[in-house]
Structures are given as C-alpha cells and as structure tokens.
Amino acid sequence: MSYRSYPKLELHLHLEGGAPPAFIRGLAKEKGIDIHKIFDEQGGYAYRDFDHFLRVYEAACTTLQGPEDFRRLVLAVLEESASNGVIYSETFLSPDFCGGGDLEAWRDYLGAMTDAAAQAERDFGITLKGIITCIRHNGPEQAKTAARCAVETKGDFITGFGMAGAEMMGRPGDFAYSFDMAREAGLRITCHAGEWGGPDMVADTIRDLRPERIGHGINAAKDLALVDEIAEQGIVLEVCPGSNVFLNAVESWEAHPIRLLRDRGVKVTVSTDDPPFFHTTMTREYDMLAEKYGWDETDFAALNQTALEAAFCDVATRERIAKKLEAAQ
Numbered sequence: 001m002s003y004r005s006y007p008k009l010e011l012h013l014h015l016e017g018g019a020p021p022a023f024i025r026g027l028a029k030e031k032g033i034d035i036h037k038i039f040d041e042q043g044g045y046a047y048r049d050f051d052h053f054l055r056v057y058e059a060a061c062t063t064l065q066g067p068e069d070f071r072r073l074v075l076a077v078l079e080e081s082a083s084n085g086v087i088y089s090e091t092f093l094s095p096d097f098c099g100g101g102d103l104e105a106w107r108d109y110l111g112a113m114t115d116a117a118a119q120a121e122r123d124f125g126i127t128l129k130g131i132i133t134c135i136r137h138n139g140p141e142q143a144k145t146a147a148r149c150a151v152e153t154k155g156d157f158i159t160g161f162g163m164a165g166a167e168m169m170g171r172p173g174d175f176a177y178s179f180d181m182a183r184e185a186g187l188r189i190t191c192h193a194g195e196w197g198g199p200d201m202v203a204d205t206i207r208d209l210r211p212e213r214i215g216h217g218i219n220a221a222k223d224l225a226l227v228d229e230i231a232e233q234g235i236v237l238e239v240c241p242g243s244n245v246f247l248n249a250v251e252s253w254e255a256h257p258i259r260l261l262r263d264r265g266v267k268v269t270v271s272t273d274d275p276p277f278f279h280t281t282m283t284r285e286y287d288m289l290a291e292k293y294g295w296d297e298t299d300f301a302a303l304n305q306t307a308l309e310a311a312f313c314d315v316a317t318r319e320r321i322a323k324k325l326e327a328a329q
Contacts, residue, residue: 003286009307012238017274018077027063067112074116082124084283101145136165147178151185160188160312173208188312199223221257231265236310242280243273269307
C-alpha cells in the first residue's frame with residue numbers, strides 16, 4: 001500500500017531544495033544561464049558528496065534572481081508537496097538567496113512568497129509558514145544580517161529562525177548573538193545539528209542556542225545519555241531519513257536511528273529536507289517507514305500529532321490543521 005493520500009505535516013523543507021529540476025532548467029533556459037553540469041542524464045540533480053551537493057544547490061539558486069522567480073518557486077514546491085498528501089509545511093528561507101540580505105529587497109521577495117503561499121492554500125489546500133535561516137558557512141556576521149531580516153519581518157508567515165549550511169563550520173556558540181536576537185523578538189528557534197557532527201555538536205547546540213527543535217539530530221543516538229536528555233527536555237527532532245540514507249549520513253534505512261530515538265521517548269517528526277535532490281517525497285518517506293519498520297497509520301498519526309504540537313504556527317492555524325487531520329481519520 002502507498003501512503004500518498006494520507007495527510008502529512010512536514011517541518012523540515014528547504015525551499016530552494018524543493019525546486020523540481022525541470023523548474024530550474026526552465027528558469028536557466030529563460031535567463032540564458034548554463035548550468036547543464038548540475039544535472040544527470042535523466043534530468044535530475046547530480047553531485048558526488050555533501051560538499052558538492054552544496055555547490056550544486058547554490059548553482060541551481062543562481063537561476064532564482066528576483067521576487068517573481070520565488071513566487072513561481074513556492075507554487076511549484078507546494079503543488080508537489082500537496083500531491084503527496086502534505087497539508088501543512090514549514091520551509092526554510094534565506095535572505096542570503098533573496099537580495100543578498102538587504103532588508104528592503106528581502107521584503108519584496110517575502111511579499112511575492114507570501115502571495116504564492118496564499119494562492120497555494122486556495123488551489124492546493126496546503127498551509128505554509130516560513131523559517132528564516134542563516135547559512136552557517138557564510139559566517140556569524142552574515143548570520144546577524146539574516147536575523148535582522150527575520151526580526152523585521154516576523155508575523156503570520158515568518159514564525160521562526162534557524163541555521164542551515166555546512167555543519168562543521170564553526171561552533172554553535174559563534175552564532176549565539178543572532179539566535180538571541182531572534183528569540184527576544186518572539187521567533188521560534190530550530191537549528192541543524194547532528195547530521196554530520198557528533199553528539200557533542202548536538203549538545204553544544206542545545207546549550208548555546210537553546211532551540212526547541214533540532215534539524216536532523218540523528219547523531220545524538222551515539223550518546224544515549226544525550227538522547228535521554230533530549231527526551232526529558234521535550235526537544236523535537238526534525239528527522240529526514242531518506243536524505244540521511246541518500247547522503248550516506250547513515251549506512252541504510254535499517255541502520256537509521258529514528259526508531260531507537262522514538263523508542264527512547266524522543267519526539268520525532270519526518271520530513272524530506274531537499275526532496276528532488278535526494279529522490280524522495282513525503283509519500284516515499286512514509287512508504288519506506290512502513291516497509292522497513294512496520295509502521296502503520298497509528299504510528300503516522302502519532303508523527304503528525306508531534307509535528308502539529310511542534311509547529312511554529314499560531315493557535316488558529318494549529319486548530320484548523322487539527323480539524324483536517326480529524327476529518328481524514
């Protein structure tokens with residue numbers, strides 16, 4: 001059986017990383033940009049390892065040059081998500097890719113994306129919220145620029161702040177100023193950690209940045225005392241199994257620690273990360289969890305409930321999504 005039509009919530013999705021390859025190829029053709037080397041013979045994205053993935057990702061983003069491109073991107077990504085049963089999504093947005101961190105330019109980009117999100121909700125029945133992320137390998141000073149953009153444009157759509165990028169660049173505490181700025185403004189906090197770094201990176205992130213959610217976090221499983229601490233604190237992990245397997249962050253689905261983490265009481269959710277880059281969808285994530293671990297609708301209802309409670313949205317939105325889930329039972 002396939003879980004394509006089963007309603008799903010997704011909390012860890014990079015907007016540009018959700019861009020269908022055909023969409024990026026189309027933009028490149030419109031603008032006369034030659035990025036043919038980032039695609040394989042089948043038309044998908046092609047890269048060798050995580051560092052090369054980051055370069056391919058950034059090359060794809062060179063086609064996204066203005067607010068209208070991002071409006072079209074949001075619609076393309078949300079149409080694909082909705083076709084896989086996603087009814088609520090949170091996506092990572094970086095001002096670095098939208099006007100280079102200039103606040104007024106960022107407002108223009110944000111306006112286009114907000115309009116597209118409203119259209120997607122009308123047309124596809126999917127609700128979107130935005131989490132602004134600084135890019136770790138761009139350094140702490142650039143992170144402050146992203147945080148200022150987040151603080152100045154927080155509201156119904158921009159509800160959180162986080163950090164993505166090359167995890168092994170610097171330490172979490174280097175970025176504490178930006179996270180404190182965002183938190184004091186009332187933004188909810190998440191941060192990538194423990195995808196490539198060890199348990200110490202997860203522990204340092206929790207201590208220095210105080211997130212309520214962690215993106216990935218899977219390497220915490222190498223320190224069971226830390227796992228128990230995460231469970232006790234109620235920190236939610238945004239787990240992306242298909243991404244972890246595809247990038248060889250873990251050896252296989254069978255070796256993935258999501259089941260261990262959940263069994264020890266950690267609140268876990270499931271997401272796709274950068275779905276076309278990793279040849280996955282939310283349908284495939286659910287189908288693989290069912291195939292590899294025997295998880296069923298009871299397990300998936302629990303995952304959705306965890307995601308709903310952890311979502312960076314207002315009470316009215318949470319209640320509306322809860323009603324959608326109840327109607328689908």
